Amino acid sequence: MLEQLGQALTIAITAENFFFMAIGTVLGIVFAAIPGLTFSTALILFLPMTFGITPIAAISVMLGIFCGGMTGGSISAVLLGIPGTPSAAATVIDGFVLAKNGQGGKALGTAVYASVFGGIVSVLIMICVAPLIAKVALTFGPAELFMLVLFGLSTVVGLSEGNMLKALIACLMGLLFTTVGMDPVVGLQRFTFHFAPLMSGIGIMPVMIGAFAFPEIINTFLEYKKDKGYKEKNIESSVKAAFPDNKEKKRLLPLNIEASLMGTVIGAIPGGGGPVAAFLGYSLAKSKNPRCGSGELEGVAWPETANNAVTGGAMITLLTLGIPADSAAAIILGVFLIHGVVPGPMLFQDNGPMIYALFISMLIINVMVLVFQFFGMKLFVKVLNLPKINLLAVILSVTVVGAYATHVSFTDITIMFLIGLLAWFMKRHQFPVIPLILGLVLGGEIERNLRIALLLSGGSLNFFLHSVVSVLFLALSLLMLLSPILKPQIARLFGGKK
Amino acid sequence: MKNQKGFVFCLTLLLVLSLLAACSQPAATAPASTDPAAPASSPQIAYPEKPKDLTILFGAGSASDVVARRLTDLVTKDIGQTIVANNRVGGGGAVGYQHVLSTDPDGYNIVWNSTSISTTYHQGNMPADQGIEAFAGIANITLESAALAVGPDAPYQTIAEFVAYCQEHPGEVTVANSGIGSFNHLVAAALENAAGISVKHIPMDAKQSTTALLGGQVDAICNMTFDIVQQEQAGQIKTLAVVSEERHALLPEVPTLKESGYDVTIMMYRGIAAPKGTPAEVISKLETAFLAAANSEDFQSFAAQYGVEVKPMGAAEFDLYMAEQDQEVADLMETLGIKTQ
Numbered sequence: 001m002l003e004q005l006g007q008a009l010t011i012a013i014t015a016e017n018f019f020f021m022a023i024g025t026v027l028g029i030v031f032a033a034i035p036g037l038t039f040s041t042a043l044i045l046f047l048p049m050t051f052g053i054t055p056i057a058a059i060s061v062m063l064g065i066f067c068g069g070m071t072g073g074s075i076s077a078v079l080l081g082i083p084g085t086p087s088a089a090a091t092v093i094d095g096f097v098l099a100k101n102g103q104g105g106k107a108l109g110t111a112v113y114a115s116v117f118g119g120i121v122s123v124l125i126m127i128c129v130a131p132l133i134a135k136v137a138l139t140f141g142p143a144e145l146f147m148l149v150l151f152g153l154s155t156v157v158g159l160s161e162g163n164m165l166k167a168l169i170a171c172l173m174g175l176l177f178t179t180v181g182m183d184p185v186v187g188l189q190r191f192t193f194h195f196a197p198l199m200s201g202i203g204i205m206p207v208m209i210g211a212f213a214f215p216e217i218i219n220t221f222l223e224y225k226k227d228k229g230y231k232e233k234n235i236e237s238s239v240k241a242a243f244p245d246n247k248e249k250k251r252l253l254p255l256n257i258e259a260s261l262m263g264t265v266i267g268a269i270p271g272g273g274g275p276v277a278a279f280l281g282y283s284l285a286k287s288k289n290p291r292c293g294s295g296e297l298e299g300v301a302w303p304e305t306a307n308n309a310v311t312g313g314a315m316i317t318l319l320t321l322g323i324p325a326d327s328a329a330a331i332i333l334g335v336f337l338i339h340g341v342v343p344g345p346m347l348f349q350d351n352g353p354m355i356y357a358l359f360i361s362m363l364i365i366n367v368m369v370l371v372f373q374f375f376g377m378k379l380f381v382k383v384l385n386l387p388k389i390n391l392l393a394v395i396l397s398v399t400v401v402g403a404y405a406t407h408v409s410f411t412d413i414t415i416m417f418l419i420g421l422l423a424w425f426m427k428r429h430q431f432p433v434i435p436l437i438l439g440l441v442l443g444g445e446i447e448r449n450l451r452i453a454l455l456l457s458g459g460s461l462n463f464f465l466h467s468v469v470s471v472l473f474l475a476l477s478l479l480m481l482l483s484p485i486l487k488p489q490i491a492r493l494f495g496g497k498k
Numbered sequence: 499m500k501n502q503k504g505f506v507f508c509l510t511l512l513l514v515l516s517l518l519a520a521c522s523q524p525a526a527t528a529p530a531s532t533d534p535a536a537p538a539s540s541p542q543i544a545y546p547e548k549p550k551d552l553t554i555l556f557g558a559g560s561a562s563d564v565v566a567r568r569l570t571d572l573v574t575k576d577i578g579q580t581i582v583a584n585n586r587v588g589g590g591g592a593v594g595y596q597h598v599l600s601t602d603p604d605g606y607n608i609v610w611n612s613t614s615i616s617t618t619y620h621q622g623n624m625p626a627d628q629g630i631e632a633f634a635g636i637a638n639i640t641l642e643s644a645a646l647a648v649g650p651d652a653p654y655q656t657i658a659e660f661v662a663y664c665q666e667h668p669g670e671v672t673v674a675n676s677g678i679g680s681f682n683h684l685v686a687a688a689l690e691n692a693a694g695i696s697v698k699h700i701p702m703d704a705k706q707s708t709t710a711l712l713g714g715q716v717d718a719i720c721n722m723t724f725d726i727v728q729q730e731q732a733g734q735i736k737t738l739a740v741v742s743e744e745r746h747a748l749l750p751e752v753p754t755l756k757e758s759g760y761d762v763t764i765m766m767y768r769g770i771a772a773p774k775g776t777p778a779e780v781i782s783k784l785e786t787a788f789l790a791a792a793n794s795e796d797f798q799s800f801a802a803q804y805g806v807e808v809k810p811m812g813a814a815e816f817d818l819y820m821a822e823q824d825q826e827v828a829d830l831m832e833t834l835g836i837k838t839q
Binding site: 040043044047048051137138139140141142181182184185186187188189194196197199200201270321322323324325327330331334337338340342343344345346407408409448452455456 | 557558560561563564567568571584585586587588589590592593596597621622623625672677678679680698700701702705706708709710712713715716727728729731732733734800803804
């Protein structure tokens, strides 16, 4: 092991490798920061360029994009209120409120700090207990996955912004959108009206961009038009990039660790992934600090910790089982194969030093994310000093490009505009938008897994209670859903006794 | 208030315009596909004048995606014809096929097609006039086999034992494949027909089905051999048979279904196709370029790493092969009762 580690260090710590890690990290951050371009886009665009370089350098570029990308999504989430990637959707809630209150720099700093924390802890977990986590991931069959995603969906309770009924309506709308497209079991069309582009369903990216960007854009333009002498609130020079201070770090620490563990495990489960981890992270934050939603650092820190911890988790299943847990891992698997490295159970025996080199690279990449973001942040927060009306004009054009880019489809642009109008009406009538995104992100998984579980059980519902994991998540979901009813009761009970 | 109305009006206008833009595409389809004999009038066509657009029907990072990207890379680099690969995913390939058919048949829009050209059509996910006849083959590139695998501790360790077990437990054994109408489902169903057994098909993609097999949630998986190789080599799963004429290069000890006595040899082909009506001259230019890339040592060794057999065929041969495969798929789907057109 020590000998292998020595070899690994000589492979990992070379000028060439550092160069490629740095390129990957910057690319990841930049791509993820632009709504519509995700790190998956960056991964696939730069895949052909890795053909000609050494295996470890190629994988370093890819891991840089993956880890940098998980962090980069928070930049636009905090500063513009538009998540750069689906994983950053939960970060918008508190991050954007903080930014509006002039604390955008602090929110961004917290997001970076939390991301790097989650990233490093997940790599450490991967190094220490990869085989164990892989075993846990294997116990997640369709029934368990259904329960996990159901638990994710139950976090709608924490996203209600004070009106549960409207939150549930929004969430159901999101779920409804996921029924458009191909039936996951019989492969026939649903609600497509034989219009081919709808067969790929209503995409997450166009909906997310429309729902987050448009209410803001429309409102700002309306306000601007209403009074001719539209004055910018002068927040200049008040915005400074800052990491959380020691007191705040201390406050965040225990739950950062909790969120890292959770993110790693969810990342390791095929079908889990960043958005689920981030929303569960947010609900964790909400349960610890009920003021989340009105601009709390916790609301930024935990989703970001959890979604970055996914990177280590995804690598666990990829390296130990050879199974990619999400689309980014699938592309990285491709890079491994191109360079003749076959991930899977044999990997640690065949390519020991290389795998340790990869672990070291991942740690270095996380440090790089911290460094680049530290300098980058000072640049990014300048965005907040721009006149909002000018900024939003630019964002409007970026949203169109972003919606088109994911699937090279004009229909996606139409969907974005329609959803944008819908979200604007929802906002005007106090419907929260985030539950809609939650429903849309999780709807496909929940339906597919439920139907597969039912096929496997022969139509019987008893798979709910078949395994400990299912029962556990069912209980957690129920607890979560009933908490608004139970909490006051319990409080009264205890209050009465006192 | 007036300005507000104006703004909403503008936005609505923008919306309508983009809707029109989106809808105008399929409308252009009909003439392209119903006029197969569009002649190449000018003797000298300046082709290519601009980059070509290659539609990939599957998500970024999948095996077929990476192989296609390598191929376009080689065509672009060595032959000097720039090709940009775009993933147009959805409908089991229908979204991408319909996109390509909606463009002008001028050779600038081509598709990395496969057996799915037949499965999506016969399942009813393509318009009635957009079957195999709407496409012109340019070149076949690869052939990929499927394989059947079970857990290492399963009570059956050979294909014969598996079939015997299924006969004793009709309809009980769960076989994960990619869902009704998918290629892997057809393979599994063809085995059912050939062996006279009946299993329960579970729709799962390759990554979920492998996890489910390792976790014991399903009894067997029918995936592309590429998705099975790693686990088989590590001894985590037991591959009972591969589905092709010959044994797979990476799994030489695993028998084929055919040599085990079940006459199922259907393989997934992948090649390049264009809308019918593309000038013959353009097709032949593309054919030369793609065949050269496919025959290059670079591509051959790349494909070998992926466990993909390179089987280049020229345009004429590919057209015949596609038609033959289409018939086979159609017959199979007919017997399964999932053929609608």
